[in-house]
Amino acid sequence: MYAVRMRLSGLSALRCEEDAPKMMLVPLLLALLGLCSAEDGARLLASKSLLNRYAVEGRDLTLQYNIYNVGSSAALEVDLSDDSFPPEDFGIVSGMLNVKWDRIAPASNVSHTVVLRPLKAGYFNFTSASVSYVAQEGGPVVVGYTSAPGQGGILAQREFDRRFSPHYLDWAAFGVMTLPSIGIPLLLWYSSKRKYDSSKAKKN
Template sequence: MKASLLMLLLSVLVLSTLVASIGTEGVGAVPDRARLLASKRVHNLYLVEGQDIVVQYSLYNIGTAPALNVQLTDAGFSSENFEIAAGQLQVKFDRIAPGANVTHSIVVRPTKSGLFNFTAAEVSYLPSEDSVDVQVGFTSEPGQGGVISQRDYDKKFSPHVFDWIIFALLLVPALLVHFLMWRDTSSKYISAPKPTVGKGSKKN
């Protein structure tokens, strides 16, 4: 009986010592690692053929360690449908600190109208300074967007200045004819002598 009680006390003592060592030495604690949240956003309200489209990428580190060797690559803009007006489709950031964010913008110009799928960009990085495994993720996906032709856009949103000028030029002859007729008529009445009223003779 005493032996079993002694073994129970020794087991409790060993277990408490192990728990204390885990708490003090940090065994089993989650290591510091970077974690990136990435977004891709199209800023234009209307996508028009031949006009600039601004695309912005945002990277935010919500982890507890800096993200190293961060590379952002977007393969969603093919040369058949878009031309790059400004910026680069592949960019590198050496370090993104915990709680920090970075942004990158490009300007693309669609060469044809139609429906296009704006896919996600790829993000790769090292989650910690001692890590050798590259973490790969993706940005948010804007989805499908319609690029309208320049002609349709002008029909809907153009101020039609040229059309108004043509309308005014066509309206001038009609107004001029009426003005000349009015001036001719009024000049006849103005230049005509006023009739004089003579006094009648009195009879004796």
């Protein structure tokens, strides 16, 4: 997951007079370090993941977005936008690729699910979605990105069926084709057995 980084305003350097006692610099430096290390406001971490084991042409593909607020205050005006799925390559079955939340409380998370349908087979690069939010009320808009699933293959329907379907029709056809080679010898054996049994009964 990529952290949605906040833009921190620069801190002006502290200057002291040349004749100031050196001991006075210690609390000033400690205060400056405290300001630099403190991270006030919201801080979001976001992920984008595929829930399907295989992406298949013409079959549903489920995406899940998770956003976590690890900051100290609520994130405001959160906007998730994913423009990485061209309409000529993917159809939307359910959900939206652009969604907004008024606020995400600190130490909480939200999830969003979208179901797509790949229209073409081949390789596709599943890239990041963008996330924008306001870290503090009245503050600037912060922009970041989710994690990226990366490049993956979308299988053709015929290829998927060939590799993973139970092949009931294939087994049925195989049974029909092998039936004569098994059935004819069985009939001959049964016919000869009946003749042998009948001749044995007549002798007795």
